Amino acid sequence: MKNTFAAALYAPWQSHELTSAYLAFFTVPFALMNIHFLFRYWSVANPTRVALFSQRRFIALITLYPVTEFIAWYILAYAIKVDPDSICLDDIKAALLDTHNDTIEEGWLAMDHWRNGELNVHVVWVVFFSMIIIFGSFFSALTLAALTYRHILAATTLSAKHRTLQFTLLVAVCAQTFVPLICVYIPYFMCLASPFLSLSGYGMIEHFSLLLSIFPGWDAIVIILLIRDYRIGLLKMLGLWREKTILIRNTQFTSCVISSVRVTQ
Known part of the structure; x- marks a missing residue:
């Protein structure tokens, strides 16, 4: 459907609340x-401020950031829930049946950008507001x-050692x-903007669920590949790490010091 974005959970439990929460949770990692x-x-x-991360009040304060972003995204997702008698929902179910030969009855969220030539305000x-969250988070990180x-x-x-460590961590x-x-925000952006602009989505809409599902695994793989200690730990767990043995040959020398005393009469 070129001008419509829709999402629902393919799961035993289906509801607007669960679908909204599922989409909102993926904004927390950023x-x-x-x-x-x-x-x-x-x-x-400012290294002195690092101590704030061990204080309860500051921890509670920074916890509000991901929680607030989750709530904001949940509200935005829930705001596009589809009524059971909506014409848009009939079109969505027909498209799902045509492409996947299956159907989902409940929990649909949909954005029907254009209907009968009129823009859905x-x-x-x-x-x-979704773009504000996406670009705000990205530019904050940048x-x-x-x-x-x-x-x-x-x-x-x-x-020099500490500088290299800081570069590695950064x-x-x-x-x-x-x-x-790549796996969450750009697909979200394409899913939201492509129907509005009548674009194809460049494959990200069709593989939206796949990108979301591979995100947690790749998140861990990247850190393991970049941090040497983690790589070594993984290789040890798999039994593929071999300790390097360094042989040092020790040659002993015996020296003899002869002292002479000269007596002058």
């Missing part, structure tokens, strides 16, 4: 990554990453951020 970026930034720019507002990189370069008190967080960006 919020957690932004908190991690803040930690990395403070560890370089309600959907436009949902798309607008800003913190750039500031952290600049402070690592400009820091004069960091040793690269790991950036790579870990690109995983939800």
Whole structure:
């Protein structure tokens, strides 16, 4: 359906609430990554503030960020629930039956951008606030990453080893951020914007569920590949790690010191 985005759970339990919660949960990892970026930034720019992450009040404060983002996305998703007698729902079920030879009866969320040549203003507002969340999270991460990189370069008190460690951790967080960006946020963006602009979605809409499902696994794989200690730990668990043995030959030398005493009469 070129001008309609729809989502539902293919599960034994189907409801608008469960579908909305399912979609909202995938926004939480990006919020957690932004908190991690803040930690990395403070560890370089202002190390004294790192102690805040061990204080209960601050933990409660930063917890509000992913919780608030989850609630906001849940509300936006629930706002596009489809009534059982909607004409849009009949079209969605027919399209699902035609492409997958199956049907889902309940829990549908849908954005019918254009109906009978008229723009759905309600959907436009949902798309607008969704874009604020998506781009707001992305640019927050981008800003913190750039500031952290600049402070690592400009820091004069960091040793070479500590500087390399900070670079490695920053690269790991950036790579870990690109995983939800590619598997979650970009597909979300395409699903929301493509029907509105009458675009095909470039394959991301058709593989939306696949991208969401592979996200948690790739998130862990990226960290294991980038952090050497994790790679070694995994290889040890699989029995593929061999400790390197270094042989040192010790050659002993015996020296003899002869002292002479000269007596002068």
